[in-house]
Amino acid sequence: MSEPQQTPPGWYVDPNGQQRWWDGVQWGDVAPPPVPAVADPYAAAGAYAPAVQSYGPAQIEAEKGMATMAQGLPILVGFWAPLIIYLVTKPEQRFARHHAAESLNFSITLTIALIVSALSMFVLIGFVLFPLVVIGGLVLHIIAAVAANRGEWYRYPISLRLVSGAVE
Numbered sequence: 206m207s208e209p210q211q212t213p214p215g216w217y218v219d220p221n222g223q224q225r226w227w228d229g230v231q232w233g234d235v236a237p238p239p240v241p242a243v244a245d246p247y248a249a250a251g252a253y254a255p256a257v258q259s260y261g262p263a264q265i266e267a268e269k270g271m272a273t274m275a276q277g278l279p280i281l282v283g284f285w286a287p288l289i290i291y292l293v294t295k296p297e298q299r300f301a302r303h304h305a306a307e308s309l310n311f312s313i314t315l316t317i318a319l320i321v322s323a324l325s326m327f328v329l330i331g332f333v334l335f336p337l338v339v340i341g342g343l344v345l346h347i348i349a350a351v352a353a354n355r356g357e358w359y360r361y362p363i364s365l366r367l368v369s370g371a372v373e
Contacts, residue, residue, distance in 0.1 A: 284312035306370030
């Protein structure tokens with residue numbers, strides 16, 4: 206025999222015909238209080254240290270801009286852009302520092318993969334591998350830049366973790 210299905214919480218008509226809140230176990234008069242919306246998405250994710258959570262919108266946007274640049278500029282200049290951004294960001298700027306460290310780690314990994322695929326051209330497999338590495342790196346950098354611009358924490362799926370600073 207199977208167990209009877211439990212009615213999910215919500216507003217229902219009780220056995221007396223009145224609209225009441227069912228919490229899954231018993232009838233109540235009112236619904237539980239709604240979870241308040243968080244105005245600062247970073248505060249909900251715990252992105253900033255308590256001293257930095259008082260950032261205004263301009264500082265948050267500036268940090269998102271730094272993170273976006275750290276993720277997008279390697280398409281043009283390689284690992285130099287995330288390296289410079291990583292070196293100039295303060296430890297309190299956890300979001301920008303995380304994205305700079307992630308981008309730097311991935312750019313170093315991508316550079317190593319490009320060298321290996323260039324060397325493997327002597328055995329002809331590099332002619333297939335090199336374009337795949339270039340396209341894959343381009344796509345992942347764009348995905349990471351879009352995530353940084355949205356204010357999301359992003360980790361590359363394939364990356365050597367050589368530089369610390371990324372939030373685990």
